Amino acid sequence: ACSSKYVLSALHPMWQGPLVAPGGNRQSPIDIRVRKSVFDPHLKPLTPDYDPRTCSQIWNNGYSFLVEYDDTTDKSTLKGGPLEDNFRLCQFHFHWGESNAWGSEHTVDRRLFPAELHMVHWNSDKYSRFEEAVMEENGLAVIGVFLKIGKRHEGLQKLVDVLPAVRHKDSVVEFTRFDPACLLPSNIDDYWTYAGSLTTPPLTEAVTWIIMKQHIEVSHDQLAVFRSLLFTSAEEEVQKSMVNNFRVQQSLQGRTVRSSFT
Numbered sequence: 001a002c003s004s005k006y007v008l009s010a011l012h013p014m015w016q017g018p019l020v021a022p023g024g025n026r027q028s029p030i031d032i033r034v035r036k037s038v039f040d041p042h043l044k045p046l047t048p049d050y051d052p053r054t055c056s057q058i059w060n061n062g063y064s065f066l067v068e069y070d071d072t073t074d075k076s077t078l079k080g081g082p083l084e085d086n087f088r089l090c091q092f093h094f095h096w097g098e099s100n101a102w103g104s105e106h107t108v109d110r111r112l113f114p115a116e117l118h119m120v121h122w123n124s125d126k127y128s129r130f131e132e133a134v135m136e137e138n139g140l141a142v143i144g145v146f147l148k149i150g151k152r153h154e155g156l157q158k159l160v161d162v163l164p165a166v167r168h169k170d171s172v173v174e175f176t177r178f179d180p181a182c183l184l185p186s187n188i189d190d191y192w193t194y195a196g197s198l199t200t201p202p203l204t205e206a207v208t209w210i211i212m213k214q215h216i217e218v219s220h221d222q223l224a225v226f227r228s229l230l231f232t233s234a235e236e237e238v239q240k241s242m243v244n245n246f247r248v249q250q251s252l253q254g255r256t257v258r259s260s261f262t
């Protein structure tokens, strides 16, 4: 329920919009220079508490596919880590490449991953709905998880199986009882965190990024199904494969990336 109201056509990765938000000094994504990150002993463990029953639908919005959660109550929440307030899960989505050689938005010492998961939450202590929080500094918290090609991810398969039903932009299907916690790595205590932005328009500088150090594994075939999605709607005559839906990296501009581990 957190982004279905907007026509997201402006979000097509080939969008001709500014590559850097005007006056933006905390833009995302970035390269995480491990040796330049600063260990912060005050960072707490992250405590996600997700209820699979809040999973509602999956849709192709023309820049990725979103798995949306009912965020009208505090049923699927994220607390702890660098966060002072309670945040509500509203959706998760991915970014990926046309080949396994690239696809992630963030990198670690310039290392690229074939894909990256983003779990999007908004500050329900300070704001009453997502659209409000998205415009406010630190209104959002996004968990980033890198994907590597390896063994098949059993939990992801339920999602992969429904993707053909949302092949075209603006297609939506009901999708229920999916536990997003199954997509988190076994270790969520080790992460980097920094102040950043949305990586698609409106590029608002509202995001506390929490990037997991440990990746998850998905199979080559599972990622290939992501690439079978289309940027284009059923009516358009020229169909374009949904690949390379990542933003170019932005400069750190003096920001510090903190780590929860030494």
Ligand SMILES: C[C@@H](CNC(=O)c1ccc(S(N)(=O)=O)cc1)Cn1ccc2ccccc21
Binding pocket: 002, 003, 006, 008, 010, 118, 120, 131, 134, 142, 197, 198, 199, 200, 201, 202
């Ligand atoms: C926030 C947009 C919708 N976009 C998102 O919700 C969103 C969420 C996470 C990421 S990421 N990749 O950083 O995790 C990117 C986008 C709606 N919306 C609200 C106002 C608005 C104005 C123009 C266009 C769209 C607009």
Ligand SMILES: [Zn+2]
Binding pocket: 093, 094, 095, 118, 199
């Ligand atoms: Zn994203």
